[in-house]
Amino acid sequence: AQTVTQSQPEMSVQEAETVTLSCTYDTSESDYYLFWYKQPPSRQMILVIRQEAYKQQNATENRFSVNFQKAAKSFSLKISDSQLGDAAMYFCAYRQTQGGSEKLVFGKGTKLTVNP
Amino acid sequence: GAVVSQHPSRVICKSGTSVKIECRSLDFQATTMFWYRQFPKQSLMLMATSNEGSKATYEQGVEKDKFLINHASLTLSTLTVTSAHPEDSSFYICSAALTGEGNYGYTFGSGTRLTVV
Numbered sequence: 715a716q717t718v719t720q721s722q723p724e725m726s727v728q729e730a731e732t733v734t735l736s737c738t739y740d741t742s743e744s745d746y747y748l749f750w751y752k753q754p755p756s757r758q759m760i761l762v763i764r765q766e767a768y769k770q771q772n773a774t775e776n777r778f779s780v781n782f783q784k785a786a787k788s789f790s791l792k793i794s795d796s797q798l799g800d801a802a803m804y805f806c807a808y809r810q811t812q813g814g815s816e817k818l819v820f821g822k823g824t825k826l827t828v829n830p
Numbered sequence: 831g832a833v834v835s836q837h838p839s840r841v842i843c844k845s846g847t848s849v850k851i852e853c854r855s856l857d858f859q860a861t862t863m864f865w866y867r868q869f870p871k872q873s874l875m876l877m878a879t880s881n882e883g884s885k886a887t888y889e890q891g892v893e894k895d896k897f898l899i900n901h902a903s904l905t906l907s908t909l910t911v912t913s914a915h916p917e918d919s920s921f922y923i924c925s926a927a928l929t930g931e932g933n934y935g936y937t938f939g940s941g942t943r944l945t946v947v
Contacts (some may be wrong), residue, residue, distance in 0.1 A: 718846070747935070748933060749935060749936070751938075755869075755922060755943050756940070757849075757923075757940070758938065758940050759874075759923065759925070759938035761935055761936075761937070764934070764935050766934075781888045781927055805874070815879060815887065816862070816879075816927065817864065817876055817879060818864070818872050818874075818876070818886060820873045821873065822872070823872075823873050
């Protein structure tokens with residue numbers, strides 16, 4: 715079964731600075747999807763960014779970008795110009811497909827604090 | 831677009847009673863929906879996957895008879911916690927799979943905080 719590892723339980727960053735959240739995964743598949751989700755105190759899960767494994771270009775969404783290293787099975791999230799509203803739990807997730815079914819496998823999450 | 835509405839947002843029930851949580855896709859058809867449970871300061875734990883018109887697939891360790899899932903239409907999935915006990919108190923989240931071109935992913939409901947007293 716695929717696993718997703720987020721090695722940083724907590725991270726902090728100064729407002730306007732840049733922070734990188736780490737994520738590694740284990741899979742034997744060649745084509746798959748990876749996601750970063752944000753969960754603020756409201757607990758609503760919000761999609762931050764999505765990466766398709768067959769695309770070599772790293773995905774970007776405004777201040778959010780990923781460093782996708784397929785061979786290393788690494789999928790880190792970079793947040794530039796951090797804002798107070800970026801404070802949240804961030805979950806890395808892998809779309810697992812098996813026997814015609816699918817599901818998301820989540821990492822344990824990283825709590826991001828943004829200091830003013 | 832691609833909004834999932836989950837109700838209720840909070841519910842308190844007495845031990846031994848049942849409670850139903852609804853998850854509706856508002857502007858798309860959700861063939862596949864997922865139900866998660868999240869304990870405080872922890873990640874999401876998948877409980878089951880429901881496909882419209884068929885029986886739900888439960889993850890190992892999840893009691894099928896306790897957590898009844900129904901996905902009778904392409905826009906509605908329900909989770910019923912039967913004979914609830916205090917240990918069932920938790921945060922439950924539903925999610926729907928998105929399969930549109932360029933829109934692949936998952937959208938989540940806002941969650942339901944269940945307290946069993």
